[in-house]
Structure formats: structure tokens, C-alpha cells
Amino acid sequence: MMTPAWASELVTFVCADARVAEPRLAWRRRIGEHSTGVTRRHDGMIAVRAGSDEVDQRLTLLHELAHWLSPAARRRRRAVHHGREFYEIAFELYRRHGLTDADALRLESGRYRSALRHAVVLGVPGAAAALAKHRSVTRDRPRRRWRILVPEHRVQLERDGRWSICSTCRQRVVGMHLARIRRARRPVRHVLMTAS
Ligand SMILES: [Zn+2]
Numbered sequence: 001m002m003t004p005a006w007a008s009e010l011v012t013f014v015c016a017d018a019r020v021a022e023p024r025l026a027w028r029r030r031i032g033e034h035s036t037g038v039t040r041r042h043d044g045m046i047a048v049r050a051g052s053d054e055v056d057q058r059l060t061l062l063h064e065l066a067h068w069l070s071p072a073a074r075r076r077r078r079a080v081h082h083g084r085e086f087y088e089i090a091f092e093l094y095r096r097h098g099l100t101d102a103d104a105l106r107l108e109s110g111r112y113r114s115a116l117r118h119a120v121v122l123g124v125p126g127a128a129a130a131l132a133k134h135r136s137v138t139r140d141r142p143r144r145r146w147r148i149l150v151p152e153h154r155v156q157l158e159r160d161g162r163w164s165i166c167s168t169c170r171q172r173v174v175g176m177h178l179a180r181i182r183r184a185r186r187p188v189r190h191v192l193m194t195a196s
């Protein structure tokens with residue numbers, strides 16, 4: 001698949017603007033709406049697998065260009081891959097190269113939840129509202145509550161048909177856990193929990 005002209009032009013434009021050397025751009029198709037990308041700094045390359053959504057293609061390429069422009073990971077304090085510094089560059093690129101703030105927030109936070117937090121601090125319009133909405137959705141989602149059904153006790157194996165079970169709490173002991181208990185020199189203890 002040929003690299004679309006707009007994509008090569010965008011790479012040239014962004015890199016000229018930032019006065020950095022251009023990466024090679026490898027462009028392939030992928031099935032589905034969303035695109036994926038990766039930046040290989042030491043190979044001097046950005047690879048994009050482009051889905052069908054053109055806005056998402058553009059965001060994906062700009063996201064990788066933001067990695068390309070981000071200062072290389074420092075030796076001692078490694079720069080965070082998708083940290084504040086990265087998003088400062090990324091959201092600026094999105095805005096300057098034709099993405100609406102709403103599209104940038106929606107698509108970027110669809111991949112990396114933490115993007116919203118950074119966008120709020122960076123003052124991206126709409127970010128605070130999007131974050132508040134996301135938080136209220138998370139809060140309203142019912143959580144599983146775990147409680148202790150049988151307190152901690154020593155596992156004593158007994159047979160129950162083809163299974164090994166703990167004779168105190170009657171839970172099945174299988175696989176690696178079973179092998180570990182059989183091997184153990186000292187008694188192994190466990191708890192029986194239940195979700196409600
Ligand atoms: Zn990334």
C-alpha cells in the first residue's frame with residue numbers, strides 16, 4: 001500500500017517546523033476502524049497501520065510524530081512514555097494540524113485514559129468536562145464486593161471424586177496451586193472469598 005500524500009506531507013511539515021530530521025514512514029492497512037502506530041527511534045522510522053477512519057489515521061500519525069519530537073528518554077530519569085511532556089507536544093500537534101479538540105480528546109483518551117488528566121492540566125478545551133463525565137461513569141458502575149466466607153486456615157487436601165478439595169472450606173484445589181501444596185514442606189494456608 002502506498003503512503004498517502006497527505007501523510008508524507010504532514011511528516012515533512014511537522015519535522016521542518018520542529019527542525020528535526022524526518023523519520024521514514026511505513027504505511028500499511030489494517031482491518032477495522034482504528035489505526036495503530038509505533039515509533040522506532042533507533043531505526044529512524046514511524047510505522048502506521050491505518051484503519052478506515054481518516055480522522056483516526058491522522059491522529060495516529062500525529063501521535064507518533066509527537067513521540068518522534070519528544071526528547072529522547074534520559075539516562076537516569078527516564079521520560080514517561082505518555083506523560084505530561086509528551087501530551088504537551090501531542091495536543092499542540094493535534095490542534096495545529098486539523099483535529100478538533102473534541103476529536104483529539106475522544107480518540108486519544110480512547111487509547112490512553114491518562115490522556116484526559118494531562119489534557120485538563122494543559123488546558124485543552126472540553127477536557128475538564130470529559131474527565132468529570134468519565135469519573136461519574138466509573139463511580140456509578142457497581143463494584144464487586146469481596147468478602148471472607150471462611151477465614152484463613154491450613155489447606156488439608158482430600159479427594160472429592162476426580163478433584164482435590166480442601167477439607168475445611170471444600171474449595172477445589174487445582175493446577176499449579178495443587179502442585180505447590182503437594183510439594184510444600186510447611187503447611188499452606190488460604191482463605192475462601194466470595195464475590196457479591
Ligand atoms: Zn504513544
Ligand SMILES: [Zn+2]
Pocket residue numbers: 153154155156166167168169170171190192
Ligand atoms: Zn480451605
